[in-house]
Amino acid sequence: MKILAIETSCDDTAIAIIQDRKILVSLVASQVDEHIVYGGVVPEIASRMHIEAISNLYKQALSRANLKIDDIDAIAVTYAPGLIGSLLVGVNFAKGLALSTGKPLIPVHHLRSHIAANYITDTALTPPFLALVISGGHSHLINVKDYCDFEVIGRTRDDAAGECFDKCARAMGLPYPGGVHLDRIAENGDPNAYSLPKPKVDGNPLDFSFSGLKTAVLNTINNSKQKGIEINIENMCASLRKTVTDIILDKLQIATEQTNSKKIVLAGGVSANSEIRRTIKEFCKKNNLEFYAPELKYCGDNAAMVAAQALYEYKNGNIAKSDLNAYATLDIETLK
Numbered sequence: 284m285k286i287l288a289i290e291t292s293c294d295d296t297a298i299a300i301i302q303d304r305k306i307l308v309s310l311v312a313s314q315v316d317e318h319i320v321y322g323g324v325v326p327e328i329a330s331r332m333h334i335e336a337i338s339n340l341y342k343q344a345l346s347r348a349n350l351k352i353d354d355i356d357a358i359a360v361t362y363a364p365g366l367i368g369s370l371l372v373g374v375n376f377a378k379g380l381a382l383s384t385g386k387p388l389i390p391v392h393h394l395r396s397h398i399a400a401n402y403i404t405d406t407a408l409t410p411p412f413l414a415l416v417i418s419g420g421h422s423h424l425i426n427v428k429d430y431c432d433f434e435v436i437g438r439t440r441d442d443a444a445g446e447c448f449d450k451c452a453r454a455m456g457l458p459y460p461g462g463v464h465l466d467r468i469a470e471n472g473d474p475n476a477y478s479l480p481k482p483k484v485d486g487n488p489l490d491f492s493f494s495g496l497k498t499a500v501l502n503t504i505n506n507s508k509q510k511g512i513e514i515n516i517e518n519m520c521a522s523l524r525k526t527v528t529d530i531i532l533d534k535l536q537i538a539t540e541q542t543n544s545k546k547i548v549l550a551g552g553v554s555a556n557s558e559i560r561r562t563i564k565e566f567c568k569k570n571n572l573e574f575y576a577p578e579l580k581y582c583g584d585n586a587a588m589v590a591a592q593a594l595y596e597y598k599n600g601n602i603a604k605s606d607l608n609a610y611a612t613l614d615i616e617t618l619k
């Protein structure tokens with residue numbers, strides 16, 4: 284089955300075509316150069332740039348795959364969660380395409396698609412497994428019982444892991460998106476140079492809270508500035524990266540025992556982080572668990588992962604009606 288998928292949930296316009304779990308084409312038009320001057324994504328600019336890019340990207344995708352729209356069996360689109368203006372561009376384009384061609388339209392949840400990035404990287408991977416989804420907006424531990432059956436066992440209470448990285452990186456003067464630069468700079472730093480807190484979470488021990496850690500880093504930077512002392516950026520990046528990794532590993536350990544999982548799957552933009560990948564891979568090796576992580580180019584937002592999840596949504600009968608809407612927030616467990 285050939286699926287053409289569209290992803291516009293944040294600041295990347297992406298179109299991909301896959302046949303079963305094999306990618307025929309995957310294009311991403313990144314807007315990072317536009318947003319870099321503002322130090323973060325400006326939603327109005329993001330929506331406008333999606334509108335400018337999407338038609339051309341669609342034509343390019345078909346032409347690079349040497350296909351016509353008639354060769355495609357279904358259209359898939361990210362419809363939630365994300366920036367509402369951005370999502371609406373993709374959803375409306377996909378609805379128009381499905382309506383004009385008479386092809387089925389498959390709505391895909393953004394976090395489900397991040398997990399599905401692993402189905403492309405490892406074509407033999409099958410649920411059940413334990414997924415750690417860490418991105419700019421989410422830090423979730425998810426018991427993936429089947430391709431379309433999810434149970435969230437730990438979730439973001441405040442700032443997500445990526446948000447914490449990005450805001451701290453910005454305070455250190457690093458360009459957007461900070462997480463990527465912070466990871467690179469951390470390689471040359473001492474992870475024990477700064478002692479940073481691992482905030483406690485009341486209630487569910489699997490829930491994540493990174494805002495206390497972010498505040499601690501920002502306070503250290505500001506206090507140093509006031510005293511006229513330069514912080515060592517390499518050491519701060521390494522210390523923050525290590526602390527985030529330790530927090531994640533602690534929770535992953537509990538979740539693995541709780542769910543008796545044998546396979547650990549990383550997903551989301553932050554799963555590109557080299558320290559997190561190394562540490563969790565090592566943890567899996569020590570504990571005889573299978574370790575999966577998307578290829579680096581499929582960790583961040585892309586449409587190939589949307590198409591991969593769409594395969595299973597389609598098999599599960601999840602076909603959108605022509606009144607499909609976009610939603611800024613939506614739980615991964617229950618769809619609209």
Ligand code: KG4
Nearest residue numbers: 418419420445462466552553555556583584
């Ligand atoms: O999944 P994603 O592309 O978009 C969302 O759905 O949020 O994730 C983007 C996030 C950003 O916060 C970015 O800084 C972070 O992923 N990120 C990283 C790395 N690469 C991307 N964070 C830490 N280390 C990286 N290597």
Ligand code: ZN
Nearest residue numbers: 418552583584
């Ligand atoms: Zn994402």
